[in-house]
Amino acid sequence: MKRRVFVSRDACAIAVGANRVAAAIGEAASRAALDVEIVRTGSRGLYWLEPLVEVATRAGRVAYGPIAPGDVPGLFACGFLDGGRHLRAVGPTDSIPWLKRQTRLTFARCGITDPLSLDDYRAHAGTKGLSRALTLGSEEIVKEVARSGLRGRGGAGFPTGIKWNTAAEAGGDIKYVVCNADEGDSGTFADRMLMEGDPFLLIEGMTIAGLAIGATKGVIYCRSEYPHAIATMKAAIARAGDANLLGARIAGSQYNFDIEVVSGAGSYVCGEETALLESVEGKRGQVRAKPPLPAHAGLFGKPTVVNNVLTFAAAAWVLAEGADEYRALGYGRSRGTMPIQLAGNLKYPGLFETPFGVTLGELIDDVAGGTASGRAVRAVQAGGPLGAYFPRALFDTPYDYEAFTAKDGLIGHGGLVGFDDTVDMARQARFAMEFCALESCGKCTPCRLGSVRGMEVIDRIVQGENRAANATLLKELCETLKFGSLCALGGFTPYPVMSALNHFPEDFGLAREAVEV
Amino acid sequence: MTRRSEWSEDDAKRIIAAHAREGLFVVLTALNDAFGYLPKDAIGLVARALNLSRAEVHGVATFYHDFRENAPGRHVLKLCGAEACQSMGAETLAAQVTRELGIGFGETTPDEAITLERVYCLGLCACAPAALLDETPHARLDSNAISALIAGARE
Numbered sequence: 117m118k119r120r121v122f123v124s125r126d127a128c129a130i131a132v133g134a135n136r137v138a139a140a141i142g143e144a145a146s147r148a149a150l151d152v153e154i155v156r157t158g159s160r161g162l163y164w165l166e167p168l169v170e171v172a173t174r175a176g177r178v179a180y181g182p183i184a185p186g187d188v189p190g191l192f193a194c195g196f197l198d199g200g201r202h203l204r205a206v207g208p209t210d211s212i213p214w215l216k217r218q219t220r221l222t223f224a225r226c227g228i229t230d231p232l233s234l235d236d237y238r239a240h241a242g243t244k245g246l247s248r249a250l251t252l253g254s255e256e257i258v259k260e261v262a263r264s265g266l267r268g269r270g271g272a273g274f275p276t277g278i279k280w281n282t283a284a285e286a287g288g289d290i291k292y293v294v295c296n297a298d299e300g301d302s303g304t305f306a307d308r309m310l311m312e313g314d315p316f317l318l319i320e321g322m323t324i325a326g327l328a329i330g331a332t333k334g335v336i337y338c339r340s341e342y343p344h345a346i347a348t349m350k351a352a353i354a355r356a357g358d359a360n361l362l363g364a365r366i367a368g369s370q371y372n373f374d375i376e377v378v379s380g381a382g383s384y385v386c387g388e389e390t391a392l393l394e395s396v397e398g399k400r401g402q403v404r405a406k407p408p409l410p411a412h413a414g415l416f417g418k419p420t421v422v423n424n425v426l427t428f429a430a431a432a433w434v435l436a437e438g439a440d441e442y443r444a445l446g447y448g449r450s451r452g453t454m455p456i457q458l459a460g461n462l463k464y465p466g467l468f469e470t471p472f473g474v475t476l477g478e479l480i481d482d483v484a485g486g487t488a489s490g491r492a493v494r495a496v497q498a499g500g501p502l503g504a505y506f507p508r509a510l511f512d513t514p515y516d517y518e519a520f521t522a523k524d525g526l527i528g529h530g531g532l533v534g535f536d537d538t539v540d541m542a543r544q545a546r547f548a549m550e551f552c553a554l555e556s557c558g559k560c561t562p563c564r565l566g567s568v569r570g571m572e573v574i575d576r577i578v579q580g581e582n583r584a585a586n587a588t589l590l591k592e593l594c595e596t597l598k599f600g601s602l603c604a605l606g607g608f609t610p611y612p613v614m615s616a617l618n619h620f621p622e623d624f625g626l627a628r629e630a631v632e633v
Numbered sequence: 634m635t636r637r638s639e640w641s642e643d644d645a646k647r648i649i650a651a652h653a654r655e656g657l658f659v660v661l662t663a664l665n666d667a668f669g670y671l672p673k674d675a676i677g678l679v680a681r682a683l684n685l686s687r688a689e690v691h692g693v694a695t696f697y698h699d700f701r702e703n704a705p706g707r708h709v710l711k712l713c714g715a716e717a718c719q720s721m722g723a724e725t726l727a728a729q730v731t732r733e734l735g736i737g738f739g740e741t742t743p744d745e746a747i748t749l750e751r752v753y754c755l756g757l758c759a760c761a762p763a764a765l766l767d768e769t770p771h772a773r774l775d776s777n778a779i780s781a782l783i784a785g786a787r788e
Binding site: 127128130131132163164166299300301302303304305307308340341342343344378379380381382383384395396397398399400401402457458459460461465466467488497501531533534535536539544547551554555557 | 656657658659661662665692693696697698699700711715716717718719720721752753754755756757758759760761763765768769770771772773
């Protein structure tokens with residue numbers, strides 16, 4: 117009887133030894149003359165258990181993790197192919213509480229299927245959204261996405277339906293669908309995980325967007341730091357083309373749609389949509405002034421929808437299962453689910469997809485289990501390098517675009533990075549300015565020069581030079597960056613800086629009263 | 634080890650011709666991938682072939698962190714220095730690596746074995762700290778693991 121064993125091919129699983137584990141299982145099986153098929157899936161997102169090994173049993177998949185190559189003989193000895201008991205056994209995968217607590221819509225297939233098998237994709241409800249979209253037509257697709265309440269998952273949270281409608285109504289024969297896969301925020305990896313673990317879903321979502329706005333050409337701009345994601349997307353696009361899901365007259369319809377993958381070259385600011393468009397056009401990744409909006413004049417001056425990987429993926433789910441199902445979940449004006457990425461110094465890091473509304477404290481203390489180092493959680497940076505540091509006092513904040521904004525923070529692309537009590541928050545604030553200086557495209561003055569001046573001012577505060585006066589200067593500088601920058605790089609760098617200063621003044625050598633406004 | 638060729642004007646011209654229709658950025662990426670860097674001579678060749686000014690080509694070539702001005706070593710070690718890795722001790726690790734290699738970020742060891750580069754996020758944040766050695770990702774790095782990685786690359 118053929119046995120099926122599942123090991124992830126996700127870059128993060130490979131980084132902790134998944135390839136060596138898969139090879140060891142293969143060798144052990146052939147030595148014992150056992151008929152074992154090793155399926156390389158995406159990751160379940162339970163990263164503290166990676167490399168995770170799953171086995172298909174009569175009672176469903178049973179999981180073991182984290183597994184080192186040296187554990188493999190022991191796995192065979194304990195009869196893991198029949199779900200045998202082992203020190204690293206974690207039981208039936210579906211019963212793992214961390215996974216069971218989630219509502220996986222966008223990541224429903226990730227970790228379960230072979231990412232490059234269209235048969236697997238179809239067997240797990242793949243292409244259902246595209247089939248429905250083909251029967252609905254442009255106007256109805258846009259209405260459905262608008263009704264779902266879906267907002268851009270890249271960080272800005274702009275209503276996707278409005279964006280698609282703007283591009284659909286724009287005139288012209290040539291339009292583009294651009295996927296922003298330049299996931300540069302530290303603490304985020306959902307785009308990578310989806311591209312590596314369920315690439316056909318992104319293809320499906322982008323194709324639906326193409327039908328919605330009347331575009332025949334799609335571009336995925338993926339950062340060069342993600343070689344595995346780029347290779348998986350290219351392979352998936354080729355297979356989708358062979359199966360007529362891309363190309364001319366897709367799926368037997370009258371529509372044409374093609375996708376091309378463009379690799380970035382290590383620039384963070386190219387994650388900003390207009391800088392990204394400049395880069396795709398082959399230029400320096402410098403931010404454009406808005407208006408015109410990309411929906412009116414985007415790539416090569418043509419109407420363009422630019423959305424994040426997760427937005428396209430969620431749109432495909434909305435078309436497959438319906439807008440009402442999607443909008444039924446969520447909190448306030450944040451509808452549906454968010455794939456939250458728990459990273460850094462946390463005990464149980466990984467991808468946790470859940471409806472909006474869960475509190476920051478639940479995510480950090482209950483789901484992530486506090487720090488990996490075992491020390492107290494001192495701060496959590498939410499939303500990447502441009503996101504605020506939240507102290508424990510704000511852990512009752514519900515995960516929601518507006519609630520985070522009200523606390524001078526942002527949810528951004530959904531990353532949460534935990535820090536224990538050894539963190540120096542003045543150093544984190546300085547790093548935010550340093551990162552802005554390093555990655556600034558140079559087009560606007562507040563970002564290009566303000567970031568360097570910011571580093572200097574923070575240095576002076578830390579060295580004890582006119583602390584109170586320099587703290588005031590830093591605040592004013594942050595105001596200038598916030599309101600005078602062209603894009604979010606300069607505009608949002610004040611979030612980590614000011615949150616560090618306001619919530620952790622003691623790290624700057626300041627009394628709490630000195631910074632309170 | 635990444636397969637890279639020695640700089641050759643003839644090879645460069647072939648690469649430029651093969652990608653000319655895809656535009657400047659793709660041409661520069663292809664040259665950087667093939668040789669590991671963009672020598673000064675490449676700027677002029679690209680400018681002539683694409684009918685652009687040298688300034689335009691230089692502007693794009695110097696904007697992106699991936700495009701190197703100098704030839705890298707046989708291996709490139711990109712060590713992540715972003716927040717998630719910082720929270721798990723990336724700075725201590727960086728200090729160890731620069732000490733062991735005897736070079737700073739952006740530099741190459743005298744034996745030309747390793748070029749050390751800073752990178753800000755590899756998307757391996759759930760298993761921090763992380764690094765990329767050529768195209769292979771490594772995570773949950775500690776002092777011993779990074780030493781072993783360096784030793785392996787030097788062989």
